[in-house]
Amino acid sequence: MRQWIIEKPEQLTFDAVSKLNVRIVAGRLAVLASDGPPALEVADIDSSPLIVTHEDDGTLTVAYKDLTWDGVLGWLRAKRRETTLTLTVPKDCTINAGVVSASAVVAGFEGRTSVKSVAGEIVLDGVSGEIHADTVSGDVESRGLVGDLSFKSVSGELTVAEGTPRRLRATTVSGRITADLRLPPTGHVTLSSVSGEIVLRLPHEVEADVTIRSTSGRIDTAFTELGHSSQPGMKTLTGRIGGGMASLSATTVSANVTLLKGEQA
Template sequence: MPQWIIDQPGTLTFEPVTALDVRIVAGRLAVLASDGPPSLEVTEIDSPPLLVEQDDEGRLTVAYKDLTWDGVLGWLRHGRRSTTLTLTVPKECPVRAGVISASAVVAGFEKRTNVKSVSGEIVLDGLSGDTEAETVSGPVESRGLTGDFRFTSVAGELTVAGGTPRRLRANTMSGRITADLELPPTGHVTLHSVSGHIMVRLPKDADTDVALRSTSGHLNTAFSGLNGTSRPGTRSLSGRLGGGMASLSATTITADVTLLRRDQ
């Protein structure tokens, strides 16, 4: 099994890659889908070195030896460990990317993508496969989402721009959720936050069943035809927009929920 120890800037190319697992602490990470040869470019690195391995089945791992996938969200070690690297692998390659405080961009993949972050900012661009993002306080931005997406965070914010998800599920404690969506006929969106505000924007001609609920937060909508109820312990706005082919559910405990209309 080929192995490399990376302790200085440089570039590596690999045999065909069937899956990627990358884990870093601080710095910047880019994981990009490409039709060219799989490669790793390191432009900055502090000690300790990164360990790179590719097994006989083509699975590529780029990580610190003591930073496991399961240990990303519980990382407590001190030290800078800053590195800047770019990885290019095929678009059909499953990807796992874990960071502590580093920023990361993952773009163009069609299969399963998993990302974890403690406080680093994550950008997911043009992903069409199943995607899962888990953070402690790190924000996640998704652009051009067309697959299934699951987001879980304690205090991290989620922003979905230009999304057409089949399924979108987001759950936060205090993080804000902002989503600009155009739902396909079978699209299903479920958003939940304890104290973080939720704001969703849909096209004016959306065909969606809507259910907005909050224990004590305010509910606001730019769409007519939704029915509001209020009783001790719960407030709700619900109804059908257009033909009601898709579904949208947004629930908070103390935060507001706002449904906006996109007229163009």
């Protein structure tokens, strides 16, 4: 095992890295897939040093000494620690990234990716495989999603642009969910919100079974194949688009749900 204490801007390269753990407070974090040697570039850092550890089993850890996964919420009132760093590791590397208020970009990975944030914005760019994104109030934007995405937040928003998910499961209390999706035949989408609005767009030609429910929110759709029904305490929109195959379900308490239709090719 090798260890470094980073107190000023610095660059490091490493031997094989199969798992990355990175945890920072404030600033900017970029974790990028690369075919080159694994590397760390610290462009800016305040007076609090980062501890970098590279273990013999290929695990690379970059973190403050006293910042743990379980204790991340305690840093909301802690002294601000700011750093700007970029990590490049192989595309099949397992990623565990955590930020408090820092923004984070994670791009190009194909394995298992987990990102946690308190208030920082997360961008997932071209990430496939198994993806978990959990925030308190931080927003998550996914671009070119392929694979499985699980999103949980209190008030953070989720935006999915040009997504082709095998599985998409999103749960929020008040955060808005906006998703532009192309569903494969086995695609399965489940969305749940209390008061956060849900806006979805599917291609003009899609094959999916749809179920949308809201206790008091409005439900609108451009797909005439779907039928509305209403009973005390529940509004429902259900039906099959095309021959069915993929599934889409959305549930809210007071939030509106809008299902849009993409332009005809």
